[in-house]
Amino acid sequence: MNIAFFSAQKYEQPFFNAHNLANHTLRFFSEPLNTLTAKLAEDCQVVCAFVNDDLSAEVLATLSALNVKLVTLRCAGFNNVDLAAANSLGLPITRVPAYSPEAVAEHCIALMLTLSRKTHKAYNRVKEGNFDLNGLLGFNLHNKTVGVIGTGKIGQALCRILSGFGANVLAYDPAPSIETLNYVPLDLLLTQSDIISLHCPLTPETHHLIDDAAYEKMKKGVMLINTSRGALVDTRATIAALKSKTLGYLGLDVYEQESELFFKDMSEEIIQDDEFQRLLTFPNVLITGHQGFFTQEALQEIAHITHQNIEQLVQNQPFTNQVLP
Known part of the structure; x- marks a missing residue:
């Protein structure tokens, strides 16, 4: 079969080639x-798409007209897919529902610790021969209250790690399922947490989950971490919260308009996104370019599951990881 990979990066190609056992x-x-x-x-039976690819009704119709038989996402999220259009075209959509929850959860911890202990600033100081500790005062994760919004596999992995730090974990999920977690109403989580970490899908219900009203409920100086989907957070409201010092720390691995920026080298370009540029001016903001998933283990699993999804098409088997409207 011919398989078209869009938004393909050099780093992922060896993994997909290694798992291409069917040649x-x-x-x-x-x-x-x-x-x-x-x-x-054209002439491809399968399209493999990534997190910021456009899978709108128009694009799906074009793929269907080209006789594409399967669109398989090499990611967990599918908010960029018009599932109703895919269903009407009879074009199945599959995904990789879980590749390495620990990879993203550990990246959350990296953001938390970097922001709290200011290791990124310390690194730059020491490189310049500056060993002054003023301005680097941090805080312990031990005994802090951390609110985890969304307790899927990534949220659960984060809760396990946080328990090892001795943090007090509060959880919120519209469908609580883990008996060992301390589930509370969302408003209580927002008001009680010292750190809030987002781990929910992007849906119409969760779009701008963190907005002006949410910030009004939070503690002064709260830390917010988002490694899920950028549009969970209202960027304009976040900038206002940073200016008012309601938001004391912000760690982002995703961004509301990231499709125009992330996974590209923009170092020689003038970035036109004024809100993104404004975020970069704050000393208490740390942004990474959607690399939470980016470990060897995760890429191996993504390639393995993607090829497994394709093989189910070849064998005319039911799709284990199909996304339905």
Whole structure:
């Protein structure tokens, strides 16, 4: 079979090649999938898309007209897919529901510790021969109250790690399922937490979950971590919360308009996103470019599950990881 990979990066190609046991023809396109590039999938039976690719009704219709039989996402999130359109076209959508929850959870901890202990600033100081500790005062995670919003596999992994630090973990999920977690109402979590970490999918209900009203309920100086989806957080409201010092620390691995920025080298460009540029001016903001998933273990699992999804098409088997509307 011919398989078109969109938004393909050099780092992932060896993993997909290594797991290509059926010797499919893999075509790696660095271009993102959208209305202009969908035609690159001509003569391909499968399209493999990534987190910021455009899988709108128009793009899906183009793929279907090209006789694409499967769109498989090499990620867990599917908020960029028009599932109703895919269903009407008879075009199955599969994904990788869990590759390495620990990878993302550990990245959350890295953001928390970097912000709290200011290790990124200390590193730069020491490189310049400056060993002054003024301005580097941090705080312990031990005994802090950490609110985890969303207790899927990543949220659960984070809760386990936090318990090892001796943190007091509060959890919120509209469908609580873990007996050992201390579930509380969302408003209580927002008011009681010293640190809040987001681990929920992006849906119409969770869009801008963290907005002006949410910030009004939070403690002064709270830390917010988002490694889920950028649009869970209202950027404009976040900038206002940083200016008022309601938000004392902000760690982002995702961003509301990241599709125009992330997974690209923009170092020689003038970034046109004024809100993103404003975020970078705050000394208590740490942003990484959607690398929470980025470990060897995670990439191996992503490649393995993706090829497994494709093999189910080849064998005319039910899709284990199909996303339904």
